[in-house]
Amino acid sequence: MSSEAEILVRLTVNGAVVARHVPVRRSLADFLRHDLGLTGTHVGCEHGVCGACTIRLDGEIVRSCLLLAAQADGAAVETVEGLTESGEIAALQQAFLARNALQCGFCTPGMLVTAADLLRTTTTPTREEIRGAISANYCRCTGYHAIVDAIETAATSRTGDR
Amino acid sequence: MKPARFNYHRPGNLPDALALLAEHGGAARVLAGGQSLMPLMAMRLTRPEELIDINRIDELKGITADDTAVTIGALTRYTEILRSEVIAAAVPLLAEAIRHVAHHAIRNRGTIGGSLALADPSAETPAVCLALAARVIARSAAGEREIPIDSFFHGLMATELAEDEILVGVRIPKRAASARHAFLEFARRRGDFAQAGVILAPGHTGVPENRAVVFGVGATAWRSSALEGAMGRNIADDVYAALRLEVAAAVEDETADYKARIVTTLAERAMARLA
Numbered sequence: 421m422s423s424e425a426e427i428l429v430r431l432t433v434n435g436a437v438v439a440r441h442v443p444v445r446r447s448l449a450d451f452l453r454h455d456l457g458l459t460g461t462h463v464g465c466e467h468g469v470c471g472a473c474t475i476r477l478d479g480e481i482v483r484s485c486l487l488l489a490a491q492a493d494g495a496a497v498e499t500v501e502g503l504t505e506s507g508e509i510a511a512l513q514q515a516f517l518a519r520n521a522l523q524c525g526f527c528t529p530g531m532l533v534t535a536a537d538l539l540r541t542t543t544t545p546t547r548e549e550i551r552g553a554i555s556a557n558y559c560r561c562t563g564y565h566a567i568v569d570a571i572e573t574a575a576t577s578r579t580g581d582r
Numbered sequence: 583m584k585p586a587r588f589n590y591h592r593p594g595n596l597p598d599a600l601a602l603l604a605e606h607g608g609a610a611r612v613l614a615g616g617q618s619l620m621p622l623m624a625m626r627l628t629r630p631e632e633l634i635d636i637n638r639i640d641e642l643k644g645i646t647a648d649d650t651a652v653t654i655g656a657l658t659r660y661t662e663i664l665r666s667e668v669i670a671a672a673v674p675l676l677a678e679a680i681r682h683v684a685h686h687a688i689r690n691r692g693t694i695g696g697s698l699a700l701a702d703p704s705a706e707t708p709a710v711c712l713a714l715a716a717r718v719i720a721r722s723a724a725g726e727r728e729i730p731i732d733s734f735f736h737g738l739m740a741t742e743l744a745e746d747e748i749l750v751g752v753r754i755p756k757r758a759a760s761a762r763h764a765f766l767e768f769a770r771r772r773g774d775f776a777q778a779g780v781i782l783a784p785g786h787t788g789v790p791e792n793r794a795v796v797f798g799v800g801a802t803a804w805r806s807s808a809l810e811g812a813m814g815r816n817i818a819d820d821v822y823a824a825l826r827l828e829v830a831a832a833v834e835d836e837t838a839d840y841k842a843r844i845v846t847t848l849a850e851r852a853m854a855r856l857a
């Protein structure tokens with residue numbers, strides 16, 4: 421087998437600087453999972469529809485399966501692990517647990533990253549707005565109601581108007 | 583679902599990108615937001631040998647306005663267009679339509695140039711550009727040209743762009759103060775591609791030109807003469823009969839009747855909005 425073209429990527433992942441040589445066709449999702457062992461980012465469809473691979477790139481949520489690791493060179497990436505460590509999604513995680521908003525858990529990292537993005541930009545989202553935000557994320561277990569409940573709970577507990 | 587092997591190029595400026603494209607021609611593909619190209623590559627529906635990533639080319643980014651038109655760089659992402667005050671004031675129809683494009687995470691990467699170059703018949707942005715008589719700006723190593731949108735879409739995901747051309751931007755006329763529009767689409771779920779959509783944009787630039795576009799129906803978005811003829815008049819039933827014929831001519835398969843029902847319903851509602 422002829423050797424495959426590689427490229428050096430340097431980026432920060434959850435605040436830590438990493439530099440690796442990777443094959444140019446490696447997706448950012450695979451890079452996070454296989455090269456860095458950050459398996460919290462899940463890979464469902466690998467073509468942008470399921471949302472399980474959602475991460476933050478320079479502060480904005482994106483599909484990590486639709487980016488090449490090479491494209492993240494110089495960027496700041498945050499994954500569900502980073503958001504967990506910083507405590508940013510602690511209230512969401514608590515609410516997901518309390519409301520049974522996960523069963524198999526496959527969709528959960530993507531849901532949490534997406535919900536955290538909504539809560540950053542919208543103080544008290546309506547249920548309609550919550551549904552709008554997570555319409556980009558598939559869950560094959562819960563039927564979504566519990567997830568909407570959990571996100572609503574996290575939002576309202578945060579603003580203290582309950 | 584991994585893409586086939588390719589060579590990766592990341593030019594830092596447009597001349598370098600155009601030189602790469604001139605060198606590799608049909609073996610190369612331009613990578614913009616990747617929200618369509620990466621899935622196509624993952625499914626191996628396309629296997630470029632050379633991938634030319636234009637994301638670091640700053641001259642392709644941003645929104646500028648002069649007296650008559652707004653120019654949007656090809657690499658401007660949907661999210662940026664949604665946040666733009668210039669667009670909200672001068673081309674509100676575009677922002678309204680982009681709210682229907684996919685989801686936030688995808689709009690953070692997807693670009694207006696990518697959407698036009700892809701020319702998906704169900705996509706909102708190409709349809710809006712058609713409704714607003716936009717002009718596509720394309721450049722090759724040999725020079726730049728402006729393509730009127732009416733001659734840009736050639737067929738299913740086929741455009742006037744040549745193999746060695748990069749779409750560098752799109753010029754959209756500013757709306758006249760009195761201009762109104764109606765944008766309606768039907769999608770099965772939020773963020774999905776439209777089953778069908780209708781756009782009415784009479785007199786956008788102040789000249790009394792009626793433009794009406796149907797999208798998600800057939801190989802490209804198209805202007806409906808039936809609707810354009812009817813705008814601003816009392817609508818008779820035969821307008822919708824003529825519209826159904828146009829849909830049947832565009833679709834040519836078993837979905838024609840379904841599409842015709844959606845399109846006529848959307849058109850009725852759109853007409854009512856402008857009445």
Ligand SMILES: Cc1cc2nc3c(=O)[nH]c(=O)nc-3n(C[C@H](O)[C@H](O)[C@H](O)COP(=O)(O)OP(=O)(O)OC[C@H]3O[C@@H](n4cnc5c(N)ncnc54)[C@H](O)[C@@H]3O)c2cc1C
Pocket residue numbers: 467468469611612613614615616617618619620621656657682683684685688691692693694695696697699700702704705706707743747748749750773774775776
């Ligand atoms: C889950 C999901 C849902 C979606 N839903 C919708 C929807 O509802 N409506 C909608 O309109 N779109 C939708 N999209 C597609 C999205 O809008 C894409 O971003 C867009 O169609 C392509 O833009 P891009 O910048 O990502 O282009 P890319 O994927 O990078 O490129 C697309 C094509 O255009 C070419 N190209 C890109 N830029 C240029 C350029 N400057 N010059 C020449 N050629 C170029 C590429 O070579 C490629 O062939 C969806 C995508 C996903 C993943």
Ligand code: FES
Pocket residue numbers: 462463464465466467468469470471472473474483484485486
């Ligand atoms: S794995 Fe990325 S969206 Fe499904």
Ligand code: FES
Pocket residue numbers: 521522523524525526527528558559560561562
């Ligand atoms: S909990 Fe199983 S997919 Fe959502």
